[in-house]
Amino acid sequence: MTVRLETKATxxxxxxxxxxxxxxxxxxxxxxxxxxxxxxRLAARVRADLEREFQVELSALHALQEFRDAALAExxxxxxxxxxxxAALEDGALDLLYPSxxxxxxxxxxxxxxxxxxxxxxxxxxxxxxxxxxxxxxPAGSSGSGRLDVKEESxxxxxxxxxxxxxxxxxxxxxxxxxxxxxxxxMPIISTENGExxxxxxxxxxxxxxxxxxxxxxxxxxxxxxxxxxxxxxxxREGVAAEMGRTLASSSxxxxxxxxxxxxxxxxxxxxxxxxxxxxxxxxxxxxxxxEEALSRQRQLIWEFSGAGLLAIIAAFLISQFMAxxxxxPVERLVVDSKESREHLMKAEAALETTSxxxxxxxxxxxxxxxxxxxxxxxxxxxxxxxxxxETLSPEAREEASRxxxxxxxxxxxxxxxxxxxxxxxGRLKIQFNRLNLSSLLGGLLDDLSAMPDAxxxxxxxxxxxxxxxxxxxxxxxxxxQNLLENARKYNRAGGMVxxxxxxxxxxxxxxxxxxxxxxxxxxxxxxFERFHRGAVGENVPGNGIGLNLxxxxxxxxxxxxxxxxxxxxxxxxxxxxxxxxxxxxAP
Amino acid sequence: xxxxxxxxCVVEGRxxxxxxxxxxxxxxxxxxxxxxxxxxxxxxxxxxxxxGAFPGAAPRxxxxxxxxxxxxxxxxxxxxxxxxxxxxxxxxxxxNIFSYSPAKRFDLGRYRRDxxxxxSEVFDVPGMVTVRCDIHEHMRAxxxxxxxxxxxxxxxxxxxxxxxxxxxxxxxxxxxDSRTTRERPVELIPAAVLNADFP
Numbered sequence: 001m002t003v004r005l006e007t008k009a010t011x012x013x014x015x016x017x018x019x020x021x022x023x024x025x026x027x028x029x030x031x032x033x034x035x036x037x038x039x040x041r042l043a044a045r046v047r048a049d050l051e052r053e054f055q056v057e058l059s060a061l062h063a064l065q066e067f068r069d070a071a072l073a074e075x076x077x078x079x080x081x082x083x084x085x086x087a088a089l090e091d092g093a094l095d096l097l098y099p100s101x102x103x104x105x106x107x108x109x110x111x112x113x114x115x116x117x118x119x120x121x122x123x124x125x126x127x128x129x130x131x132x133x134x135x136x137x138x139p140a141g142s143s144g145s146g147r148l149d150v151k152e153e154s155x156x157x158x159x160x161x162x163x164x165x166x167x168x169x170x171x172x173x174x175x176x177x178x179x180x181x182x183x184x185x186x187m188p189i190i191s192t193e194n195g196e197x198x199x200x201x202x203x204x205x206x207x208x209x210x211x212x213x214x215x216x217x218x219x220x221x222x223x224x225x226x227x228x229x230x231x232x233x234x235x236x237r238e239g240v241a242a243e244m245g246r247t248l249a250s251s252s253x254x255x256x257x258x259x260x261x262x263x264x265x266x267x268x269x270x271x272x273x274x275x276x277x278x279x280x281x282x283x284x285x286x287x288x289x290x291x292e293e294a295l296s297r298q299r300q301l302i303w304e305f306s307g308a309g310l311l312a313i314i315a316a317f318l319i320s321q322f323m324a325x326x327x328x329x330p331v332e333r334l335v336v337d338s339k340e341s342r343e344h345l346m347k348a349e350a351a352l353e354t355t356s357x358x359x360x361x362x363x364x365x366x367x368x369x370x371x372x373x374x375x376x377x378x379x380x381x382x383x384x385x386x387x388x389x390x391e392t393l394s395p396e397a398r399e400e401a402s403r404x405x406x407x408x409x410x411x412x413x414x415x416x417x418x419x420x421x422x423x424x425x426x427g428r429l430k431i432q433f434n435r436l437n438l439s440s441l442l443g444g445l446l447d448d449l450s451a452m453p454d455a456x457x458x459x460x461x462x463x464x465x466x467x468x469x470x471x472x473x474x475x476x477x478x479x480x481x482q483n484l485l486e487n488a489r490k491y492n493r494a495g496g497m498v499x500x501x502x503x504x505x506x507x508x509x510x511x512x513x514x515x516x517x518x519x520x521x522x523x524x525x526x527x528x529f530e531r532f533h534r535g536a537v538g539e540n541v542p543g544n545g546i547g548l549n550l551x552x553x554x555x556x557x558x559x560x561x562x563x564x565x566x567x568x569x570x571x572x573x574x575x576x577x578x579x580x581x582x583x584x585x586x587a588p
Numbered sequence: 589x590x591x592x593x594x595x596x597c598v599v600e601g602r603x604x605x606x607x608x609x610x611x612x613x614x615x616x617x618x619x620x621x622x623x624x625x626x627x628x629x630x631x632x633x634x635x636x637x638x639x640g641a642f643p644g645a646a647p648r649x650x651x652x653x654x655x656x657x658x659x660x661x662x663x664x665x666x667x668x669x670x671x672x673x674x675x676x677x678x679x680x681x682x683x684n685i686f687s688y689s690p691a692k693r694f695d696l697g698r699y700r701r702d703x704x705x706x707x708s709e710v711f712d713v714p715g716m717v718t719v720r721c722d723i724h725e726h727m728r729a730x731x732x733x734x735x736x737x738x739x740x741x742x743x744x745x746x747x748x749x750x751x752x753x754x755x756x757x758x759x760x761x762x763x764x765d766s767r768t769t770r771e772r773p774v775e776l777i778p779a780a781v782l783n784a785d786f787p
Binding site: 083087091 | 622686687688689690693718720721722724725727
């Protein structure tokens, strides 16, 4: 008993542990993947937000640029239509170009009194004219056209005169600590003589504020391989400029971004081309965003998430424990039950085997016995009949011998029945199913019955329809009916009655054989069908206790049944049900 | 060069004027039109002149190029070198006559109708002078400064007649626009009328 309990406990524990581990595994995987997914999304979102910010900023810048360009274009259009400018360009008086322009551009240029204006204002810092080939027309003397060094001035030249305004950016004071960048716009001047561009005016402006705007985000401009971003230390600036050069060389896109680290902190950089399609060298708006804050925010969030995740896992662990217990209970019970039932089954199987063996043995025994018995009976009868045929016997002896002959018939009949039973028990009895006319079968048997010597003075009644076809083998069907009729006759009172009724009940043929026999006690009503049972009332009645058993077995083999319908002293009635031929046509 | 009696010879003929090319409508009322980088008078008219040095031929005292109805009148003015040209303002608005042409750079500044003395300029270098108004960008005129006293404007059909010319071999030239000048040699005989056409 203790051994079994231990086994049960082990089984329970291993199953519950497995269930728990599986549940925990699922919960952990879900929790961890949710965390990872959330973290990824968060990072992507931060980047997307920054990029959107950059785009918004850029489009604001773009709007400002457009506004300025439009204002400038109008001014330049007026300027380009000025008779003096035209006269200077068309009448070959280039020496008068800058002096003429000086007056005309007075409203555009920065004040010369040194007033410092806001970045991004509409005042030009310098201007130059381009000749018919795009080269710069150098201003003569102090023309008020703004100072540029030779290199800067040459950067204003274009490969050809443009048809439309062109935007560009030039470095001022390249390499110096005060390196900065100016935005330039080239407006074509169209000749009134031939409608073609004869010149262009290039105006230089301070671009919108560079550097930080207090938000931590820093804006700059990249052009000519240099990054102008005053708030970024020079070394970092140069490194980033080189990185940008590499990025631009490897991709043809006019915008993009990358991450870089500077003194241990991560930064995100976006860039977008400022002057797409321009004849001037490419320039990019650059925006540098420190990621430190975003990352620390992310880290904090991850910690919070992790804490929440841990709590969730603990909760899941407890729930899993509970669930595992709940779920494993019925399974454990099932295990125990199946164990018990297996034991039962094994016992039953063993018992069955024993029974089967015993049965076989007994079947074989009765078969052997029948065979062994049959021969001596025949020999006995033959001897007796020989005696009877002789003349030597006294009348008393003759009567005795005649009774003995009769007994040999009974003996033979018993042996016959036993043989049949033993064959049935061994499962060797096979019925040949045929269509049988139950009516004519009963008719014949009733004839035999009435022909028998009748000591009791019985009256026989029958109610049989002319055609009642059943399925079965005639020999055995006859035995059933014969046995029942025999019993009805034997176990009867003097002057009693036997009544046979046959009828069809659906797919069954029902034969009721009743008589006025004594009552069978309730407690032995089932026992009368057992082998070798004989009713208590029939001590003086010939019989061997096999008849009813045989009849019932045969009825079952035919797919039918035999029952005791009623037995109350006044009337005893047996009901036999056999399959109708038509209804059983499909049956064996 | 044979020097003949002055004022004896006459040359006349007809210049095939360029077709009045399609000009932008906005330029139609103006005298000088620009087309394909060429300045030309509109409607077309030619200046016919006899080239050569004619010592002793003193220039006319003065010529006039007025501003009237926001335009120059005339729009094409041939003058002999050394001529003073007056630019009276006949409009009720300011004008500012100037030129950046190599032959003559000048700037008369802004002045009104009653400006006295009438602003003027002496043209002492031969060549084409584009005259503009700094206030009215459409206003443009040409003063053709010629180194000869013998010149005449053709009529609208291109007919011309030059009288009182010296006899002898000369080159007769026709100015059609800022890029086109045609010429042919002429033999002038006193008391004879030479017919010289420019087909």
